[in-house]
Amino acid sequence: MDEQQQHLRYLIIDDFDQMRVSFKGMLSCYGATDVTTVSSGEKALKLLANNSYDVVICDYNLGEGKDGQQVLEESRYLGYLGHAATFFMITAESNMPMVMSALEHQPDDYMVKPINRDVLHHRLTVALKRKGQLKEIDDALVRDDKLAAIELCRGRRGKDLKQRLYLAKLQAELCLDIKHYSEAEKIYKEILEIRDFPWARFGLCKIRFLTADYESAETGFRELIEQNHLYLEVYDWLVKLLQARDETLEAQQLLQDAVQLSPKAVARQRKLGKLAEINGDIDGAERAYQAAIRWGRYSCFAKANEYRRLAEIYQNRGSISRVVRLLIEGRKRFSTQPVERIQMLCGQALSQRRHQGTSAIIDDYLEEVMRLIDAHKRDMTANHLFTTADECFQLAKHEEAMQLLQILLSNHHDDDTWVERVTELMLRHGRERDVEQLIAIARGELEEIHVKCTELLRNERLQQAITVLNEAIDQYPRNRTLMLMAAGAMINYMHDNGMDHGYHFRCRFSLNRLLERDRQDRDAGRFLKMLNKITPPRVEESVGEQYG
Incomplete structure (x- = not known):
């Protein structure tokens, strides 16, 4: 281990004491001094949230709670791990669906036990060499400055072909994010002149889709799946294309194939449930939502939607006890996620009204809803506010619904689509007399700010x-x-x-x-x-x- 590696910060995550001691010993033998060990995924994420680690070595199976895949996906999703950090997934797992689920989130390396000191050192050296130039790029991405990150990718040179390809791929992906399609296309074509990399062909297919060349995009997506049926991200893009053409039956079958290969993809299971409902396949929707809930129990990608939709299926089948248990479970599951908890509280209130009529507990639910919305307005999308307002109207809580629509229009008073949707909603619930007043109040508040700023700019x-x-x-x-x-x-x-x-x-x-x-x-x-x-x-x- 060279001097640079000795001074890196390491985090080892394993639920077995002996394995933590073993990995720490291997690293110490090569001179590493800053090595932290932890026994669970939850503890690891707390450390990752508050500390910067250069290398994470994580076992796949961590006992009760979050597993290694969920540690990886959440730390990436929440920005705890940047491109410069190295994540090793360690496992004795040989079950193909579980392996595919772990690999979908692209750990830097995936090693199967048993692992000796020399293997770990070699893999670590290779990975760290590849990541050595990414610190400044990470800093730019933390600042949300994708243009600077692109420039850094462009300016990084070296003789190592793998490193140049890695940076090319990252640069192209960033160009796609900011809609620099021509630059991304140029990169992918240059790469394909070197070698026929599937990820470069996939990048070109995404550009075709994003520029509405659906025929070329579809041909490319299908060829990629035919050549490698494990390339799961391609399934998702082909599904988007099929949905855009209302070909929902084939889209459902594609997602079904994908979740069989990688069952722990919560968002994909949820989308499968929605497509199954659209296609009238209620049994398929039930299975998909159940899978989303099961695999999402410790995942950052879990949503209230799968609980609400599954509860609706149970409701339509007359399984009232299952509805009650599921909604209670969902409210507990999202106790620390305000936006999702709001949806669960509304679901419980509607269920309560449907089964028992009005009651004081409905008022308690909605009081908490309004308190959460007031505290977390920044996190509430227009769709969240609209749906919650609709459900308040259904619960005969008109004042609360109007407050939510006021917040929505204050943020979208200049969006004709949202003004129309709000108008239609209020008309549907018999509030036509309040429409103009609500819109006028929202626009009036913003007009005052506009006048004040115009006066300041004039001076x-x-x-x-x-x-x-x-x-x-x-x-x-x-x-x-x-x-x-x-x-x-x-x-x-x-x-x-x-x-x-x-x-x-x-x-x-x-x-x-x-x-x-x-x-x-x-x-x-x-x-x-x-x-x-x-x-x-x-x-x-x-x-x-x-x-x-």
Whole structure:
């Protein structure tokens, strides 16, 4: 182990004392000094949330609680592990579906027990060499500065072909994220001139899909699956394409094939349940939702949706006791996840009303719902607010429903689609007399902010206007008009006064959020181009020079 490896921070996760001692001993033999051991997935995630580790060595089976796959998926999903960190999955597991489930989240290496010191050292050396250049890229991604990360990928040179290919793949994926399709396409084509890598062909197929060339995309997706039936991510993209054409029966069959290969993919099981319901396959939907709940018990990808949908299936079959048990289980499952807990509380309230009529417990449920929404408005999407308001109307809680729709319109008063949906909902529930007033209040609040900021800008008090806008965004965190006004003001300030990293981060975060909501948002795209012009100059190098 070289000097650099000796000074890295290591985390060993295994539920057996002997294995923790064994791995720590192997690392110590090569000079590692900063080695932490832990016995469960839950404890590991707490450490990962509050500490930075260079290498994680994790057993797949960790006893009761989260397993190694769930530690990996959650630490990646929540940003605890960046691209520069190395994750080793250790297992004695030989069951193909379990192996595939673990590999789907792409650990840096997957090693089967028994493992000796020399094997561990060799694998570690290879992985760390590959990850050595990624620290700055990680820092850029933490700042949500994908353009800077792309530049760093582009500027990283070396003789090692595997490293150049790894960086090329990462660069292309980042280009796809920010809709730089032509640059991503150029990278993938250059890579395919070197060798026929399936991931590069897959990248080109994704570009075809994203640019609405569905025929070419479909041909490519099907060829990839035919050549490698274990390439599960391709199944997901082909399903998207089939859904776009309303070919839901084949989409369901494809997902069924995918979950047989990798049953622990919670989001895929949930999507399978939805497709089965659309196709009238209620038995299939029941099995899929049950699987999503079973595998999602310790997963960060679990949602209230599978509990609610399965409860509805039980309800329609008259299995009231199963409905009650399932909803109670779901509320407990999401005790620390406010948005999901809100959905479970509404589900319990509707179930209570359906079976027992009005009762004080319904008021208790909805009181908690409103308290959670008030505390976590930033995390509530328009769909969450709309659905919850609809359910409040169904529960004859009109005042609560109106409060939720007020929050929704305050964030989307300039979105005609949402104004129409809210109007239709209120008409459906007999509140037509309140529609215009509700919309006027939402627009009035935002008009006051607009007038105040316009006056500040007229008097060249740009920083004060930015402060007012950012405070308004804290109150209305999903309001497109406010986010664009603030972005424009911050870009103008930085254009005249130089880079302000706080403004730059907040501006890029808001614009990326708008583009995630709507990839075709021209105003957000235009502002992002303006922001890019005031970032450090691009490193102009051809893709072919780096990867050829």
